[in-house]
Amino acid sequence: MRPRPPRSCIVASLATLAAVPNAALAHGPDEAPTLATAWSLSPWFLVPAFALLALYLLGLGRLWQRAGPGHGVSAVEAATFAAGVLALFLAAVWPLDAYGEWSLAAHMGQHMLLLALVPPLLLAGRPMAVIAHALPRRWARPLHRWIERLHAPIVAGLALATGVHVAVMGLWHLPAATAAALADDGVHWIMHGSFLLAGLWFWAALWHRIREPAAGVGPALVAIVVVMMQMGFVGALLTFSRRALYPVYAERAPLLGLEVLADQQLAGLIMWVPASVPYLIGGLWLMRQGLQRAERRQADADVQAAKALDADQRGNSG
Helix, strand or coil: CCCCCHHHHHHHHHHHHHCCCCCCCCCCCCCCCCCCCCCCCCHHHHHHHHHHHHHHHHHHHHHHHHHCCCCCCCHHHHHHHHHHHHHHHHHHCCCHHHHCCCCHHHHHHHHHHHHHHHHHHHHHCCHHHHHHCCCCHHHHHHHHHHHHHHHHHHHHCHHHHHHHHHHHHHHCCCHHHHHHHHHCHHHHHHHHHHHHHHHHHHHHHHHHHHHCCCCCCHHHHHHHHHHHHHHHHHHHHHHHCCCCCCHHHHHHHHHHCCCHHHHHHHHHHHHHCHHHHHHHHHHHHHHHHHHHHHHHHHHHHHHHHHHHHHHHHHHHHC
16 A cells, blocks of 8 residues: 655654553553553663762752852753753653654654753753762762863764764664664663763763864864764655565554554654754854854954064064
């Protein structure tokens, strides 16, 4: 049977995901989740996530108590960290992790949150600086020294971080790798962890280029272009393919009430369009920083030239 046009398929897929009725309080391997039951309460995620959040809140409270609210770490930075935690919750706890076992679109949304959105939001909140205030001084100082030693190779390895980012995104979206992750919980969480770690490494290197005046922005712009080209290629492949590329979702998506090609096309559009927005914003920000730094260098050069000319004129008049 000939598939529907992409627009009608995508609308039908979105409507189905939004209108799934509430049912039982738990779902097994043969039962699709509902919004009420789409919880993934794994201690492997919840324990470190709640520990991170508790340390951040404690450190932020102590920092603002000493320096005043909004000082040291601004309210905007704290809000971006909170937004990152919320995005992480949506990706790993409710509802995308549960729906991702049945819908390629939900699975793709989960991956793009872990790779493209959660890392820059968390890093913008300056978590290490805040958490240091939550720890005893005898722990905070060694942690600070360890972070300083680790920081240099992380931010300097932009090319390697980009390669890892591209490899993680490409390899885990192979049909065989996706099927393996859905068949085994251990592989499933390794996949999620690799997405998050690859994203944190890549965005940490980009943040360095944005924040450090001496850092060059050219390589970072090239890295963003490389990542966006890969996302566009894979997204277009999924969007315009006329056959189901993931056999595991060809079996599962209909059980959730989704058309297989509609689900696949929506997954492609998620990778192609909204997932590219954080990278596009980062690229525009980098271009702005580069222009501002070039203007400052030119202004400094003009001042130095004026001083040299003035010195020459004084020497000649003397």
